[in-house]
Structures are given as structure tokens and as C-alpha cells.
Amino acid sequence: MKSTNSLSTFVILGAVLTACAAPAPDIKTAVPGPSATNIPPILVATATLVPPQVTATNRPPTAVPSPLPTAIVISAVNSPIATPTAPPPTPIPYSAGVLYIVSHDSYAIGNDLIKAFEVQTGSKVQILKVGDAGAALNKSLLSRGNPLGDVFFGVDNTFLSRALDADLFESYAPVGLSAVPAELKLDKTNRLIPIDVGYVTINYDIKLKNPPSKLEELAKPAYKGMLAVENPATSSPGLAFLLTTIAYFGETGAYTWKDYWKDLRANDVLITAGWSEAYYDNFTAAGGAGTGKYPFVVSYASSPAAEVFYSEGALLTPPSANLLPPKGAFKQVEFAGILKGAKNPELARKWLDFMLTAKYQQDVYASMAVYPVVPNIEAPPAFAKFAPIPSVPANITPEQIAANRDKWIKEWTTIVLR
Numbered sequence: 001m002k003s004t005n006s007l008s009t010f011v012i013l014g015a016v017l018t019a020c021a022a023p024a025p026d027i028k029t030a031v032p033g034p035s036a037t038n039i040p041p042i043l044v045a046t047a048t049l050v051p052p053q054v055t056a057t058n059r060p061p062t063a064v065p066s067p068l069p070t071a072i073v074i075s076a077v078n079s080p081i082a083t084p085t086a087p088p089p090t091p092i093p094y095s096a097g098v099l100y101i102v103s104h105d106s107y108a109i110g111n112d113l114i115k116a117f118e119v120q121t122g123s124k125v126q127i128l129k130v131g132d133a134g135a136a137l138n139k140s141l142l143s144r145g146n147p148l149g150d151v152f153f154g155v156d157n158t159f160l161s162r163a164l165d166a167d168l169f170e171s172y173a174p175v176g177l178s179a180v181p182a183e184l185k186l187d188k189t190n191r192l193i194p195i196d197v198g199y200v201t202i203n204y205d206i207k208l209k210n211p212p213s214k215l216e217e218l219a220k221p222a223y224k225g226m227l228a229v230e231n232p233a234t235s236s237p238g239l240a241f242l243l244t245t246i247a248y249f250g251e252t253g254a255y256t257w258k259d260y261w262k263d264l265r266a267n268d269v270l271i272t273a274g275w276s277e278a279y280y281d282n283f284t285a286a287g288g289a290g291t292g293k294y295p296f297v298v299s300y301a302s303s304p305a306a307e308v309f310y311s312e313g314a315l316l317t318p319p320s321a322n323l324l325p326p327k328g329a330f331k332q333v334e335f336a337g338i339l340k341g342a343k344n345p346e347l348a349r350k351w352l353d354f355m356l357t358a359k360y361q362q363d364v365y366a367s368m369a370v371y372p373v374v375p376n377i378e379a380p381p382a383f384a385k386f387a388p389i390p391s392v393p394a395n396i397t398p399e400q401i402a403a404n405r406d407k408w409i410k411e412w413t414t415i416v417l418r
Contacts (some may be wrong), residue, residue, distance in 0.1 A: 013337040017269045078301060082353045100149030102140060102339070104133035106275070107153055108169040108367040109360075115356050123347050133236050140339065142167055147339035150348040151193065154349035155335045158239045160186055161402035169337035170193065172349055176356030180373050186398055192335035195355050198370035199390050201242035201329035202227075203320045205285040214325050215248055216255075219263035228270040228282040228294040233409050235274045240330035241298045242412055243401065247394035248327045261415045270294055279303070295299045301329055305387035306369035318386050326392040332343055333373070379408060 036319050052365075101107075114125050126149075130136045133154045140152055144166065155163045162170070169191035177193065184194040202218070204211050210263075212218060230238030237274065272278040279299055282292035288307060300306075304318030322329075331384040336355060338348040354360055361372035365380050371389070379387070 002035075016260060026244075028292050033267065033295075053118055066268055095124075097122065097344075097347075099151070099344055099351055100126050100128055101151045101153060101351070102128045102136060102147070102149035103153040104136045105131060106368075110157060110363045110367055113354075113363055114361070115164065115362060116359070117351070120278045120354075121347060121350055123344075125351075134234050138165060140168055144168055145341055147341050150339060150342035150344045151336060151338050151351050153334070153336040155192055155337070156236050156240075156407070157186055157335075157398055158236055158243065159223040159334045160398055162405075163337075164189075164191060167341060170340055170342070170345070172352060172357055174349070174352040176353065176374070179375065180356070181375065184373050186333065187335070192337045193352055193355070194333050194373045196334050196335070196364045196368055196370045197373055198332045198368075199238045199329040199393060200244065200332050201323055201390065202241075202323040203283070203285070203297050203299045203300050203303050205283070205290075206319060206321050207284070208295050210270060211321070212323065215245065215258065215323070215328055216369055217261060219265070219267050219396060221360075223267065223296070225268040225270075226294055227264065227267075227296040228278040228297045229264075230275055230278050230291070231271050231273055232412055235272075235278075236332065237275050237278075237298055238299070239367060239405075239409070240332050242408060244328065244330045244394045244395050246408060247330075247396045248325075258411065258415055261412060268418075275299065288315050290320045296323075300370065301390060302369050302371070302383060302387040304385045305385070308416055309366070311367070324388070324390050327394045329390040330392045330396075331393045334370075364387050 009410050053351045071354060074325065081295075106345065107129065109127075118124055128149050130139050133156070136154055137159065139148060147168075152168070164187060171190050172193075173190045174193055177190070179291075180194055184197065185194075186194070195287050202215070210385065212223065220286060229241060230243040232239040237293075245257045247259055251257065270278075270282060272282065274300075280286050280290075282290075283297040284290045284292050284295045284298070285307070286292060288311060301322050301324065303324065305319045307318045307320060308315045336352060338345060343350050356374060358374065358377065361377045363376040365377075365383055366371045371379075371387075
């Protein structure tokens with residue numbers, strides 16, 4: 001992305017917000033975190049090895065507050081500036097028979113599946129969680145040719161073209177790919193394989209009386225200071241919501257997406273670096289009794305169901321609900337691929353085969369709280385009842401995203417963070 005003065009300020013801010021955020025919990029218990037997002041190569045921390053200790057029943061604690069703010073209230077009177085520094089990424093030492101999976105902090109998989117794969121292949125699995133999704137992709141871009149691991153999981157359709165253009169991945173058509181619907185196979189070269197699907201939308205606290213039914217209502221004075229949104233340059237749900245507003249309001253006419261964001265800024269929208277800060281730290285309904293102050297948050301259509309699922313029977317109905325007007329949700333597909341230069345390419349191919357098995361796809365509900373890409377996978381009762389698939393999601397193609405993504409983020413920056 002080309003920089004301007006305003007964009008440079010935004011880029012620096014985004015990097016500091018992400019770098020200063022509290023460490024994400026190792027256990028994934030609500031909706032998936034981001035996929036690939038647009039972080040320039042100034043945010044490059046070292047990868048951290050994380051043992052695959054994930055269960056579907058343990059909810060992580062709220063992240064410990066960091067020394068510097070990870071969220072800012074955007075209004076017409078503030079414009080934050082900061083300056084970060086960071087070391088280059090350091091490749092992880094490789095061991096024979098060890099599969100290294102590079103991903104974002106929200107990636108999760110059941111321990112039983114990890115063990116089953118290890119027994120089946122005679123290998124060991126290490127998951128390298130390297131920050132929010134944008135940071136994870138950025139570090140892989142910076143380590144191109146000497147990758148941090150063997151497999152990367154977490155590129156989504158908002159940044160599919162960037163990942164493919166960077167030539168990071170080897171082509172491989174895993175066993176089971178033929179069962180995946182054609183509409184989800186966005187990479188015809190099979191360098192990135194679809195694994196799960198989620199719908200980014202707005203959740204609201206059900207304690208609200210007379211909640212809105214349209215996105216434009218959130219810009220009205222009645223909802224001033226009530227909405228938490230992720231930064232589209234550092235969070236894939238944030239970028240997905242930006243794209244939703246572009247599809248919803250359009251780029252021409254009497255009231256465009258730019259007008260909407262101007263109104264949200266004037267209405268004291270909260271901007272966070274990533275999903276965890278927005279949801280766990282600021283949403284009033286997080287965990288059934290959130291400590292935040294914002295009754296609206298950009299999250300996933302499956303988040304209300306996840307609240308019930310992970311409560312271990314404490315909740316019979318969700319503490320939150322979805323705002324789902326037509327074109328008000330973004331269909332987010334997450335992909336996995338084999339990194340070029342992988343030290344264990346054969347294990348990497350076996351892992352991609354494994355990700356499309358019925359057992360792994362069933363676990364997508366429990367560990368990632370989104371939807372599998374393989375059809376006819378039975379959903380847990382909470383998801384079947386409380387995780388509706390939006391009937392009319394935002395209509396914006398990967399080609400439109402590829403052609404306009406950087407421009408739209410730059411324009412959003414000028415409007416919201418100037």
C-alpha cells in the first residue's frame with residue numbers, strides 16, 4: 001500500500017495497537033479471530049510456540065490490560081499518533097517429524113484430533129501462534145523463502161489476492177477437496193484451501209430494549225458511544241465489516257459508506273486493534289455477563305450460539321443476538337496452505353488432507369465456533385438453534401476486494417482516524 005501522511009499515521013497507530021495488545025489466550029472459545037489483514041511490514045514480532053492444548057469447554061479469561069491503550073474512542077476531536085519499533089521475525093528451529101502450523105492467535109483444534117493425527121502419521125504437531133491474523137500473514141510475507149513453519153492457516157477472502165500474489169504457497173489438492181462446494185474454492189490453483197466459513201456481523205446485548213433493525217440506526221444519537229468496531233487494517237472482522245458497509249450503503253448516491261463512517265465517528269464509535277479487545281474487553285454481553293461498556297460489537301453470527309455452547313449448561317439462551325438486515329453480514333472464508341520452502345512438505349500435505357476429514361470439520365464448530373466447509377456435518381444443538389446463516393449476505397466479490405482493498409482502507413483511515 002502506498003503511504004500518505006494520514007495513512008502513515010494510521011499504519012503506525014495500527015502497529016502499536018497490535019504490538020501493545022495483551023497476549024491472546026491460547027484456548028479458543030468463542031468466534032474465530034481474524035484472517036489475513038493489511039498490516040505493513042513494520043509489525044514483526046517473533047513467533048511463539050504454543051502447545052496444542054485446546055478444549056471446547058474452557059472460556060479464557062479476559063486479557064490483562066496492557067501498558068498502552070489497545071482501543072480508542074473515535075470522535076471528531078481526537079487523532080492519536082504513536083511510533084513503534086520491532087525486530088524482524090525469527091524462523092523456528094525445525095525438527096524431523098514435527099509439523100509446524102503457523103496461524104493467528106484464535107486458531108484452535110481439539111486435543112483428541114491433534115493426538116489422532118500424531119498417531120496416524122508418527123509425527124508431532126506444534127502450533128505457532130504469531131499474533132492477530134494480520135500480523136501472522138505479515139510475518140509470513142517477511143519470511144518468504146525461509147518460512148516460519150510448514151502450513152499457514154488463517155488467510156481469508158478479504159486478503160486472498162494479496163497472499164496469492166506474494167507466491168507464498170505450494171499448490172496441492174487435498175483428499176476431500178471435491179466435497180467442498182465450488183463457491184468456496186476461490187483459488188483455482190489450489191494453493192489456498194477453504195477450511196471454514198463464518199459470517200461477520202453486529203452482535204447486540206439482548207438487555208437492550210427496542211434494538212435497531214438496520215445498520216444506519218447505529219449512527220443515530222440514540223446509540224451514541226455504544227458500538228465497538230475492529231480496525232480494518234489490523235483485524236479481519238474489522239475489514240469484513242468495512243466491506244459490509246461498502247456493499248450495504250454503496251459508493252454513490254445521496255448517502256454512501258463514507259457518510260456512514262463519518263456519522264459513526266461523530267457518534268463516538270470505539271475502534272480496537274482486534275476482535276478479542278472488542279469482544280472480551282468491551283462488549284457488555286461477553287461471557288454472559290461482560291464487563292465492557294459497549295452493547296454493540298462487530299463479531300460473528302455464530303457468537304450468540306458460542307456463548308451458550310461454552311457455558312457448559314449455565315446458559316440456555318444467548319445473552320446476545322445478531323443484527324442481520326439484508327446485506328448486513330460478510331461471508332468470511334478461511335483458508336490453509338503449504339508454505340513454500342516448508343521443511344516437512346509431506347506432513348504438510350497430510351495435514352491439509354486431515355483438515356477436510358469429517359472429524360476435523362465437525363470440530364470446527366466446537367473449537368472455532370464457525371461453520372465447516374464440507375456439507376452435511378451435523379451442528380451441535382446450540383449452533384443449530386442460535387447460529388443462523390444469513391440469507392442475504394453482503395455481495396462483494398474477491399475481484400472487487402483485490403482491486404479496491406487498499407484504496408478503501410486508506411479512505412476509511414482518512415475519515416475515521418484523521
